[in-house]
Amino acid sequence: GQNIDQPTEMTATEGAIVQINCTYQTSGFNGLFWYQQHAGEAPTFLSYNVLDGLEEKGRFSSFLSRSKGYSYLLLKELQMKDSASYLCAVKDSNYQLIWGAGTKLIIKP
Amino acid sequence: DSGVTQTPKHLITATGQRVTLRCSPRSGDLSVYWYQQSLDQGLQFLIQYYNGEERAKGNILERFSAQQFPDLHSELNLSSLELGDSALYFCASSVGDRVSYEQYFGPGTRLTVT
Numbered sequence: 029g030q031n032i033d034q035p036t037e038m039t040a041t042e043g044a045i046v047q048i049n050c051t052y053q054t055s056g057f058n059g060l061f062w063y064q065q066h067a068g069e070a071p072t073f074l075s076y077n078v079l080d081g082l083e084e085k086g087r088f089s090s091f092l093s094r095s096k097g098y099s100y101l102l103l104k105e106l107q108m109k110d111s112a113s114y115l116c117a118v119k120d121s122n123y124q125l126i127w128g129a130g131t132k133l134i135i136k137p
Numbered sequence: 138d139s140g141v142t143q144t145p146k147h148l149i150t151a152t153g154q155r156v157t158l159r160c161s162p163r164s165g166d167l168s169v170y171w172y173q174q175s176l177d178q179g180l181q182f183l184i185q186y187y188n189g190e191e192r193a194k195g196n197i198l199e200r201f202s203a204q205q206f207p208d209l210h211s212e213l214n215l216s217s218l219e220l221g222d223s224a225l226y227f228c229a230s231s232v233g234d235r236v237s238y239e240q241y242f243g244p245g246t247r248l249t250v251t
Contacts, residue, residue, distance in 0.1 A: 061239060068225070069244070069245075070139065070227060070242035070243060070244055070245055071180070071227075071242050072139070072242070073239040073240070073241070076239060115179070115180065122193070123234055123235050124182075124185075124193050125170075125182070125240070127179060127180045127182065128179065129178075129179035130179050130180075
């Protein structure tokens, strides 16, 4: 079956760096997405990786290793507003998006 | 604002009833997706339409149905409602479906079944 694993919850300190991991096993691969979702709100797009390597976008970076079925989202200079759930999603060979359960990130002052 | 609109924002109804949720995609987007998210749960993909045709089905119950109209707006119909159907229902849209376009989510409809 298809599976995406992320930690359920992580805690980090304001101003610090946190890395949220995502491992996947899917039938084929056509890209990996990261979304941010604040409680009770809609998910919003953060990043997209289809080739191996690091994509940097301001305080957020996303890394992909297709051979290892692994990605991470790196958040730097954490702010209180970064407290949210982070969703990893992979497009499989049928271009269907398979979603992880999300990682709830708690930022402490 | 993602450009995706959903109505209503909130809906309270009783068990056994039927409701219709409506979604208008972003201008130019041909794909519409429906998701269910129960309290503190992940997104559950229900169904996708592309340019009026059903493209993919996820964990959608037989009591639920959807359609996409010629003007590309979509409706999700939920019938014989049960307490467990209480959830946030999101609609998302994207330009296409074959290529890896990101999805833009609407604000959601919060359904409460009492």
